[in-house]
Amino acid sequence: xxxxxxxxxxxxxxxxxxxxxxxxxxxxxxxxxxxxxxxxxxxxxxxxxxxxxxxxxxxxxxxxxxxxxxxxxxxxxxxxxxxxxxxxxxxxxxxxxxxx
Amino acid sequence: xxxxxxxxxxxxxxxxxxxxxxxxxxxxxxxxxxxxxxxxxxxxxxxxxxxxxxxxxxxxxxxxxxxxxxxxxxxxxxxxxxxxxxxxxxxxxxxxxxxxxxxxxxxxxxxxxxxxxxxxxxxxxxxxxxxxxxxxxxx
Amino acid sequence: xxxxxxxxxxxxxxxxxxxxxxxxxxxxxxxxxxxxxxxxxxxxxxxxxxxxxxxxxxxxxxxxxxxxxxxxxxxxxxxxxxxxxxxxxxxxxxxxxxxxxxxxxxxxxx
Numbered sequence: 015x016x017x018x019x020x021x022x023x024x025x026x027x028x029x030x031x032x033x034x035x036x037x038x039x040x041x042x043x044x045x046x047x048x049x050x051x052x053x054x055x056x057x058x059x060x061x062x063x064x065x066x067x068x069x070x071x072x073x074x075x076x077x078x079x080x081x082x083x084x085x086x087x088x089x090x091x092x093x094x095x096x097x098x099x100x101x102x103x104x105x106x107x108x109x110x111x112x113x114x
Numbered sequence: 115x116x117x118x119x120x121x122x123x124x125x126x127x128x129x130x131x132x133x134x135x136x137x138x139x140x141x142x143x144x145x146x147x148x149x150x151x152x153x154x155x156x157x158x159x160x161x162x163x164x165x166x167x168x169x170x171x172x173x174x175x176x177x178x179x180x181x182x183x184x185x186x187x188x189x190x191x192x193x194x195x196x197x198x199x200x201x202x203x204x205x206x207x208x209x210x211x212x213x214x215x216x217x218x219x220x221x222x223x224x225x226x227x228x229x230x231x232x233x234x235x236x237x238x239x240x241x242x243x244x245x246x247x248x249x250x251x252x253x
Numbered sequence: 254x255x256x257x258x259x260x261x262x263x264x265x266x267x268x269x270x271x272x273x274x275x276x277x278x279x280x281x282x283x284x285x286x287x288x289x290x291x292x293x294x295x296x297x298x299x300x301x302x303x304x305x306x307x308x309x310x311x312x313x314x315x316x317x318x319x320x321x322x323x324x325x326x327x328x329x330x331x332x333x334x335x336x337x338x339x340x341x342x343x344x345x346x347x348x349x350x351x352x353x354x355x356x357x358x359x360x361x362x363x
Contacts, residue, residue, distance in 0.1 A: 022137050022168050024212060047140030050171065055213035076181035080139050082174040082188070087213070152360050156316035185312060193311040196319045231326065 015039075016107035020046040020114070023058050028113040033061055038068035041103055043095070045074040049081060052092045059089050066091040074100055129160045131252035134169035138188065139179065144172045145187045152190075155197040162201035162252070163194070164245060170208045173219040173237070188220070195224025195236055207242045258284045270352050274308075277355030285353050289344065293353065297341055299328060304347075304354040314359040317347040 017036050023029035029051045032042060042065070044051050051062060052073040062071060066089070075094045078085075085094055095103065104110050132151045136143040155161040165173060177188040194202060202222065209215060222236035240248065254269070255262045258281050264272040269285065271277060282301060286293045293301070303324060307315055315323065317338075325333015332338075338346035347359040 020140070022140070022171075025137070025168050047137045047168075050137065050168070050212065053213040057211040059213065077139075080177060080179040080182045080184070080186075081137075081171060082176035082178070082218075084176070149360055152313070152316075156318060156360070187312055189310065189312040193313050193315065193319070196311075196315065196323060225326075 015041070016103050016110045017042045018110065018112045019044050019048040019051065020112070022047040023051040024056075029058070030061070032111075032113040033065050036065075036069060041070040041072060041107065043072045043074065043100060043103055045077050045100070049073050049077045049083065052078075052088045053083065054087055054089050062089050062092070072099070072103060129162070129252055130154060131162045131164055131249065133249070134163060134165045134172060135167040137168040137171040138177070139182070139184065144169070145185075148172075148187065148190060151199065152193070152197050155194075155199050161197075161199045162203070162248075163199060164203040164205070164248060166205040166208045166245060168208075168212075170204055170212065170214065170219075173204065173222070174214070175218065175220045191220060191222055194222065200224045200226075200236065201238070202236050203238050203240050203245060203248055205242060205245045206239050256281070256284060256288070268352075268358065270358055271355040274355055274357075277305075281355070282353045289349070291342075291349075296332075297350070297353070299332075300324065300338070300341060300346065300350045301354045303327060304350055304356060308354070308356050314351045314354075314356040315347065316359050317345060320347045320350075320359075 015037070017032050017040060019029045019032050019042065021028040029048065036042060051058065052071070053059065065071065071092045072095050073088065073092055075096050078094065088094070132147060134144065134147055138144040151161050151163060172188070173191060177186060179186040204219065209218070216239055219237060223233045224236045225231040226234050254265045254267055256265055256269070263276055263281060266272060269288070271281070283293055304314065304320070307323065321333055321335060321338060324338070342349040351357070351359050
């Protein structure tokens, strides 16, 4: 299953709920203001690091670039995808849940 | 937040502090907030900007919106000095909570008219306690 | 609304500002000025070109006060004053020059 989060984790609890309620094996894609959740060394980065043990975490490249975040600032293990990669994640998943 | 001061001609000068708490690009708040502040400044309001919470992301350097098809309004922060907005505060605690440091922000400057147009840094980094005082001053 | 120049129609807003910045060209600027009864001289072009550069750098059309100050710094005090700029652009220097420069109406325009 693919979960998408497009809100900043520092402003809304969408990412928090997604991490809490997603299952091992799921993929999580951060996009729009959700990409801030992939920053290394933030107040919430430990939550993402923990979830990487049994879930895939992806982040949308164009949204990172728009926000001035280079790949070297991301939590280790988070993978950057482009729009085609986003589509592939969605197509490969039996279901997509958006955490708005 | 607005306070009123009397200037030496006896007129009212309003002091505005625009508190910016939202990230750019995901919503319009940041861009519209910047425009409103610049319009106020163009009409001779005494404008100061404060960036806290996700608002600090507005000043992140290297923003490039070419792949998401929106206007890169982060360039416009460079015009704040031209509009005589020379008090721009950024809260350090908000940066730290987001894994950012001072060096992550655009090196904005203004040219000081009273000092032979010398270029000076625009951003003043303040602690939570200092920001509390700044907000109070404008109340 | 639209304006036709050299057989091509350019979309504008109701005040005559170009809808699509990237369509701008020299002939179009001349035609917009002609509509206002204004012939663009070298002095006009100095201001129009300055505005285009300013927009390119800051993504914003500067208000008249900002323009005046910036022109003064770039081209000298004899040009960076309202009298000079209003003589060139009687409808308001920022407003009118921005139009010929293909820019949106200035942020904080008077």
